[in-house]
Amino acid sequence: MEQLERNKAILGKYIPEKAVPVIAEWIFTYDFKLKIKRARATKYGDYRPPVKGLNHQITINHDLNKYAFLNTLVHEIAHLSAWKKYGNNIQSHGKEWKQEYRLLLHPFLNEEIFPADVIHALKGYIENPAATVCSDKKLFKTMRKYDTNNDGRVFLDELPLQAHFIAEDEHTYLKIKKIRTRYLCSRVNTRHEYLFHGTAQVKPLESSI
Numbered sequence: 001m002e003q004l005e006r007n008k009a010i011l012g013k014y015i016p017e018k019a020v021p022v023i024a025e026w027i028f029t030y031d032f033k034l035k036i037k038r039a040r041a042t043k044y045g046d047y048r049p050p051v052k053g054l055n056h057q058i059t060i061n062h063d064l065n066k067y068a069f070l071n072t073l074v075h076e077i078a079h080l081s082a083w084k085k086y087g088n089n090i091q092s093h094g095k096e097w098k099q100e101y102r103l104l105l106h107p108f109l110n111e112e113i114f115p116a117d118v119i120h121a122l123k124g125y126i127e128n129p130a131a132t133v134c135s136d137k138k139l140f141k142t143m144r145k146y147d148t149n150n151d152g153r154v155f156l157d158e159l160p161l162q163a164h165f166i167a168e169d170e171h172t173y174l175k176i177k178k179i180r181t182r183y184l185c186s187r188v189n190t191r192h193e194y195l196f197h198g199t200a201q202v203k204p205l206e207s208s209i
Contacts, residue, residue, distance in 0.1 A: 032056035047079035157198030
């Protein structure tokens, strides 16, 4: 019982208050270790099945807003649930995982936990959920609206062509043209060209605003 209260206290820092009791119980029910990690550019969270007698392990980036953190955590718990039900011979984000993710997310789709716009975006997303919310432009943008640490950054597709911006690598780029879902951009100091997704968060230079 003491551990349950500790778990609730920790979870309360990262997810909506009304979701805390359910997730705290799931940590025991699904028997996993939750680790809060530093920000990782390549992923928001991950799941590892038990090895050598260790528990299931889920890691989540510490810098996600509370709605993105909860959704990512449910995403990873769905991997664990699918593993327990079907074993490890299934596709990572196949029909089994999709089914578990929808099932686990459903109890949270109310306005005591998520804002109305996030619920609307999530309901569209779970019709055919993908490996990452980044693949769903509407959901990704809706979630990022609630970030408090974006440091004045905007989505690249919100900037006009020929705008200059600073990317996450701290280099300055020129936005040239759109190629399908990405934008061709030139790094100013080398003139090398790169493709950026429209949902990349960048810092516009003052002359570009």
